[in-house]
Amino acid sequence: MSTHFDYLDHLEAQAIHILREVAGQFERPALLFSGGKDSITLVHLALKAFRPGKLPFPLVHIDTGHNFPEVIHFRDKLAASLGEQLIVRKVEDTIRRQGLKDAVGKFPSRNALQTYTLLEVIEEFEFDACIGGARRDEEKARAKERIFSVRDEFGQWDPKRQRPELWDIYNGSIRKGDNVRVFPISNWTELDVWSYIQQENIALPAIYFSHSRNCIVTPAGQLLAITEHINLDHDDEIAVREVRFRTVGDATCTAAVESPATTIDDIIQEILLAKISERGATRLDDRLSEAAMEDRKKNGYF
């Protein structure tokens, strides 16, 4: 019988098992929802884990204010259609409240500032577990992170003090004030997520599929969507290109890729042939240094 049990079934089974452990072990969990394909997949898995009951956690969106409008629209529609609670907290408000320095420059990324809002919302609702869609194949520091990743009251990750994680036993016991980040799709690759989206017929925001868009072509050849958040210069190279987004983050730090892919089949074919890794192709923020992700995680990042 298990010959019918495909690798996607295994990955799904593990994710559902983890989500139910979160519900069983924590008082006040939350699902961090960005509107990207990984967190949309998480919501789909959560429905499988808990329906016909309600989800035992709200969806929480940390809104940088630099999002693509298509993603915000999708987020609101999804939460409404599910009848689940959506909590939105804005980075802008955190900046004002804490007197932080807003992102500056040509592509002002609020990516790092999200951490402050995340820690605020954790404190406000006393969340003890935050479920996220991070995957180990994304980045080398993530490859070392546990599925239940304990953070102290400052949200900090200490790679040297990680708990051993054995079998399918997840130790979620924590001190008061600490919290756990939980990554149910840790063992999925980019291709697995797309294959699953195809198998389950999961709806996604339109920006994942090919469309014409006004872009800045950076000197390094990356394509950045022109939005109100990017500061244009006179000598910028601007072009209309057929693009799609491989990851969905801030409009200011997520590059588009040129692509004619209009269906999930097309996208899967494209990934199979892709020569550049997901984050490498699209993230301006990881290129800063060899240990950029490790450093952000140590400071409380997702």
Next chain:
Amino acid sequence: MNILKFITAGSVDDGKSTLIGRLLYDSKAVSHDILQTLERQSRNKADGELDLSLLTDGLRAEREQGITIDVAYKYFSTPRRKFIIADAPGHVQYTRNMITGASNADLAIILIDARQGVVEQTHRHSLVASLMGIPQIVVAVNKLDLVGYSEERFYKIAASYQELAEKLNLEHITFIPISALAGDNVVEPSANMPWYQGPTLLQHLETVETEAVAENQAPRFQVQYVIRPKSNEWHDYRGYAGSLRSGVFRRGDRVVVLPAGIESEIVAIEVNQQQVETAFAPQPLVLHLAHDIDVSRGDTIARLDAQPAVTQDLEATLCWMSEKPLQPGDKLLLQHNSATVKAIVKSIEYRVDVHTFDRLPDDKLQLNDIGFVHLRTARPLVFDAYRQNRHSGGFILVNEHTHDTVAAGLLECATELQVG
């Protein structure tokens, strides 16, 4: 297509990271930009060779010290199979990391340096593989290029490993001569070893049988979460959500809820909100029972004619993972999948010398020690012997004050550890 999860174990300079790098690189799992980063970093190294180990060492301290500190998970696939690698460091102080990686592995690759042969670390790695019940072992004799691709050397090492394996009752062992650095017999067959006719490492990984035993075993199911919508539409709905860890459940099965011992019957099984007649491991399910009984998280639902052990007095092999030694009288939390109970250490019988496998009488377990203990729990535990069922025979111990995971435990039923 299915998944093979494997672990790699070797001592510090056995070329383990290079081997993994080679598998990823030759199977084209490394993308262009990551390769560029690798080339840039490799230029800083003395010999200028592409340093494939940089693919796996993800933390800054690891790159700086040139060692692997923590278990890293890597993913690649071929048209035949998907692979998850748990790359565990070789040092003795990281035994706990190897145990962590081994707990979910279908296969272990044990690396041996052809110049050194079987060394002390090989003993320890093999002991862990044996204890953790990893079904398949590959002994990859590496650096054959440095011993002139000697057939004699390879077979000599294989023979001495065979002796070791017999002491540990290790079965299903495959020997492959390789050079991870030069690429011999890792992905591509080697032109340098015409005397070796067997599969390359990757060919073996692609075709090796993974155990399908989970289905032939007794069904084991623990309740993770009780689904009670309490809505108008689902007024009386009460479903027990959990994963079937082994075996098969059928609608109509006579069952018993443990440890309470209350009998009932499965009236419905849901998978993905669809009612099914049969469910099999490792499916996540929702079970519905015939009677309105008190069932909560951590309870086991077992078939009446295939019941697990239920007792408060446990015998277990422990792998101790904390800097503070374990002593008789210590109180800890014992987490057995979704069930958590208080436990006290009644006595420590012995620890195992990880190199000779001798049992040394002792009343303490230090960091990275493996030993045999007697525990008493506050409530009965429902389990199988680890050797009978990997899915219901393992537990962890948690320090109540630090909340850290401080031990991995393998439960015994009456009979003792077959080591030594």
